[in-house]
Amino acid sequence: MTETPSRFACTHGAFHETIIHYRVFFARLESRSRQFTRNAERTERPLTLAGLALAGVNQGMTGSLSPAGEDGILYALEAQDLNLEGTELVTLSACDTGKGEVDYSEGVYGLVRAFRIAGARNLLMTLWPLNDRLAADFMKDFYANWFSDANRHPADALQETRLAWIRSGDPRRSDPRYWAPYVLIEGR
Numbered sequence: 323m324t325e326t327p328s329r330f331a332c333t334h335g336a337f338h339e340t341i342i343h344y345r346v347f348f349a350r351l352e353s354r355s356r357q358f359t360r361n362a363e364r365t366e367r368p369l370t371l372a373g374l375a376l377a378g379v380n381q382g383m384t385g386s387l388s389p390a391g392e393d394g395i396l397y398a399l400e401a402q403d404l405n406l407e408g409t410e411l412v413t414l415s416a417c418d419t420g421k422g423e424v425d426y427s428e429g430v431y432g433l434v435r436a437f438r439i440a441g442a443r444n445l446l447m448t449l450w451p452l453n454d455r456l457a458a459d460f461m462k463d464f465y466a467n468w469f470s471d472a473n474r475h476p477a478d479a480l481q482e483t484r485l486a487w488i489r490s491g492d493p494r495r496s497d498p499r500y501w502a503p504y505v506l507i508e509g510r
Contacts, residue, residue, distance in 0.1 A: 368423035368431035369399035374416060398422075398436035407441035411468075411476045415461050417451040420505060434507055444476050445507040456500045460487070464504075480506050 373395040382393030414433055422432020434447050468479035487501040
């Protein structure tokens with residue numbers, strides 16, 4: 323029996339900058355006032371600095387856990403243990419999902435690395451904060467383009483969506499702030 327690969331796994335969430343990316347956020351604030359090295363800011367577990375807010379996160383942010391013992395955050399450290407082998411695309415369409423802790427010898431530790439370790443072939447992530455309404459519209463257009471042809475690669479659908487937004491004539495849609503934060507990490 324051959325296994326049918328999953329077409330996609332889609333995750334939506336949000337970051338709480340001061341908690342999920344505390345070290346990155348703190349370093350940015352400090353660097354505005356003076357030069358310093360971030361060596362003291364490094365953590366031994368960088369995959370605990372990035373995560374996705376899920377159901378129950380509001381309760382988890384108060385220090386309470388759900389009846390199932392969950393805090394409502396899927397940390398990158400947890401995401402890397404998911405079995406996503408055969409998953410063609412994981413979409414991380416929340417704000418700043420491409421952020422992570424930089425190790426100059428190993429790369430970036432964050433959600434992207436975690437989902438790649440978990441087996442996702444391709445990852446669509448964002449580089450900066452998004453406008454919620456326009457992000458939803460962009461994702462709707464992206465999926466319409468991608469699903470219009472069963473053989474279409476996500477990179478082709480992303481390019482087609484970007485070009486449609488650029489050529490739309492709508493000043494907001496043609497503004498790179500709204501279509502450019504999406505980056506596809508291709509692999510395997």
